Each structure stands twice: as structure tokens, then as C-alpha cells.
Amino acid sequence: MPKSKTYKLDAEPADLPPEADQAHRFEKARSAQATALLEDYAELISDLIGTEGEARPTDIARRLGVSHATAIKSIARLKREGLATSKLYRGVFLTPAGEMLARRVRARHRLVVDLLVAVGVPQDAAEVDAEGIEHHVSEESLRAFAKFLGRA
């Protein structure tokens, strides 16, 4: 529902009322989930353009493990949100906002995988878990991860 088109990976701190801060934690997790799909698509489209030269809906669908119809609907949402563009029967492209999001998501993904590996999680499990985890890692945690990995 945000009217702003910034798509920060984080959200405002918001000084918390007495004991209802548990509710705020859940709300935050829910809103993170709401943008997770956009983030996944943005990163994937960026990857496909980088490696294949183009991002076709069918390839996106196959990579995500969903039907092409689902992918196309989600791409429509990306367009509504100003993250992607496409003309009929042509491939999908990212707007500057979409590119920025993709870059941040990719960096975050790597950081999460690296941290998991650093604490002893096997590489393949780290890749799997990171796919779900990354959307819930705040900027603050990311900074801590970077520092921990010696990339302060």
C-alpha cells in the first residue's frame, strides 16, 4: 500500500508503544513478505538480461517454478509498481528503480548466503534458506553481517 515508490529494503524504526511492539514485529514480517515477490522478480529479470540478453516471461516462470500465466500476472504487478516495463509480445525490462532494487537484492542475497556459510551452514542449504530469509533481513542486520564477515 505504500504510495512512495522508493522500495527501501528496510522500514522506518517507529518508536514503539508499551507492549504492542510484538504486533509491530509481526506487521513488519507481513510487509516484508508483501515485497518479497517483487524483489525476487526484479533480481531474476536482472540476472536473465545479464546472462541471456533478455528476460522472457516463459524463462522467468520456469526459473521460479510457476506457470507462465502466474509470471505474467506478477510482471503486470511489477509494471504497476513502476519497477518494470514491457511491450506486448516483447521481453521484460527493468526501470531504473527496478534495477536499483535488483542490485540491492542481489547484494543482500550474497551477504546472507555468505553469513550462513560463515557460521557453518553447508553451501547448498545456505542457498536454499537464503531464498526465504533474505527478505526479512533489515539494513541493520546486513551491516552487522558485513562487519562480522570482515567487510566493515
Add this chain to the structure above:
Amino acid sequence: MPKSKTYKLDAEPADLPPEADQAHRFEKARSAQATALLEDYAELISDLIGTEGEARPTDIARRLGVSHATAIKSIARLKREGLATSKLYRGVFLTPAGEMLARRVRARHRLVVDLLVAVGVPQDAAEVDAEGIEHHVSEESLRAFAKFLGRA
């Protein structure tokens, strides 16, 4: 959609086809998301019963930051899935399966928070992030976390 009523926190390994394993990662993240709500409710109900002596829909709703109608609908889903019981206008209780789930979820939550803190994330940020992260941490990662924290 699972017919089994076990609710493992993990899922089967499944030997991966050629390069479609990216799709499998996304599918795993999606299925984790599907059980996240159940997990949150189970843990919260267990907490409320422990600290307040009972779990009332209104309290559940307030703690989760949703309307009571939403909470009641979700509780209905817990009942359908065999995790909770309740009689009309009486409180909510967990079945043995629900209790087990709650216990595992609570342990996992603590482990995730502790790991985040151990790598340098501030306590409050760790609590917030853990709420979203925990649902995507595999048993394998949990074991790594425990070992890293010196609780092998």
C-alpha cells in the same frame, strides 16, 4: 495441501534435476511461507496459555496486530489442520500436535535470535528480523547455528 499431519519444520531433500533447482528453492520458500502463519499462531497460543492461563481470540488478534475477525478465521484454519481446538465462545487450546509445533517453533525462534545477536545484530533488531527469518531456517541450518553457538 499436504495430507500428512506431521508439520516438520523442514522438508525432504529431493535430488535435484539439472538446472531447475532454482525453481525448487523458490518453491521451498513459498511452502515455508504457507506454514508460517500456523507456526506463529501455535507459538502465540502456547505463550498466552502459559502466561495468562488462557488464549482468547481478542488477545491473539491484538498480539499479532490483526483484527479479531482475521484471528478467528486463522484459528479456524488451525483447527482444520488439527493443531488447535475450541468450543463456541470458549478459549483456544492446542492439540498435542499443536503443542509440539509450538515447542519446536519457540526453540527455533530463540536459536535464530541468539545467532543474530552472536554475529553482532542488536537485540531489538534481532527480535524483529527473527520473526520473519525463522520460518525459512532449515533443520540443517539450525544444527549449524547450535554448533556455532557452542551448543553442539
Add this chain to the structure above:
DNA sequence: TCTGATTTGTAGCCGTGGCTACAATTAAGC
């Protein structure tokens, strides 16, 4: 070129998890 396979898009269905509004029941206070 034109015919058939592939890709893309559309329509319409479903379950989930939000919500508000209203009804019913229980609990509390006079």
C-alpha cells in the same frame, strides 16, 4: 509463404489472509 510449434497474453477459478459491519453470546455492574 504459410503452416505449425512456441510464446505471450487473457479469462476465470480457487484458497489465503487481510478488512468492516453486523449478529450473537457471554461477562460485568448496578
Add this chain to the structure above:
DNA sequence: GCTTAATTGTAGCCACGGCTACAAATCAGA
């Protein structure tokens, strides 16, 4: 005990993200 407040439950709406089925457009090969 009755009235009122609080709680609980129901109904019905919405957007999302899945899906299948079908239609339209593009692309490739004969």
C-alpha cells in the same frame, strides 16, 4: 436479574498469487 459492555462469531468484501483453459501473436522450417 437486567442492562450494558466486551467478546466472539458470521458474512461478505478485497487483493494477492497460485492454477487451467483458451486465444492471439510471433517465430521457424519446409
